[in-house]
Amino acid sequence: MKRAKPSPRRPSRTSGPERQASLIGAAASLFAANGFQGTTTKEIAKAAGVSEALLFKYFPTKRALYAAILAEKAQYSELREAVEEAAKKQDDTGLFTLLASYRIKKGADPTMLRLLLFSALEGHELADMFFQRQYRTFHDLLAHYISKRIESGAFRPVDPLLAARAFFGIIVHHRLLHDILGLPMHRSYEDTIDEYVSLFLGGLIQPSPAFRPHTHT
Structure with a gap:
């Protein structure tokens, strides 16, 4: 290189x-x-x-x-407001789509992702600074949202923080493949985000109770 x-x-x-x-x-x-x-x-x-x-x-x-x-680079006020609004409405699809589409989009600047990778590989304290400034806010926000949805019975009982990390892991892995390694995308950005969100929520949403016909006694 x-x-x-x-x-x-x-x-x-x-x-x-x-x-x-x-x-x-x-x-x-x-x-x-x-x-x-x-x-x-x-x-x-x-x-x-x-x-x-x-x-x-x-x-x-x-x-x-x-x-x-x-x-x-950490100018996220508009995104945070939109995410918080989706959280108030309990709009699961909208909230997860907002978070994914902010990073997965045409012309996304890979600079910050490269900075993260170098910070982690070089092992200096700036890696922690990067996480606190760039990711901590939305990790905590998403974990809190998942926790509330679990309490309401909408999501299965899972570890909220691990679930939040898993979702952001999907986004970071996507960007590693396509923005850093240059792997061509075979689906549109919109379709890709929809698929990621659908797959992830499919594992979180509490399945409806199976219909049980009444029996006469």
Whole structure:
């Protein structure tokens, strides 16, 4: 696998927020291609078209830059509101479809998934930071929803946290195959999501009691 090299940008007069966004974008691309440990601040500065000294002015450490990437990418307010609304309506299919379709879609950016993989493989504390910022909220939200549906009798009695992890595991595995390894999809995105949700809910939903005809005594 060839190591990604930074492509220097032509220097231009930009505002502080624009410069910061440029640094975050350059770092995200390089971290996703080469890993956290395999990327130097010099390479990031070169890719962003600035000096290393200016990079340190905005981000004193690579860790601070990594945290900024996660903060920028973790803009989930609209998704969370939609998921919470589906939960209030007890719309099982709608809720699971929302979570799956946010990640499984045409043109999905694999950058964050690559960052997760590198973080886990390199074994540094940023892997935990990634999970807390990117996944923890929706893991907990889905586990809580499953728990409530079990209490109401709608879902079979299962471990809610394991069930939530299993569903997100389907999504991550799909993205590994298609977004990272490049395996072609043989179904549309919509059909694929519908199938995943149907299969998963089929194992959760409590089956209706078998019809038993009354007997006369």
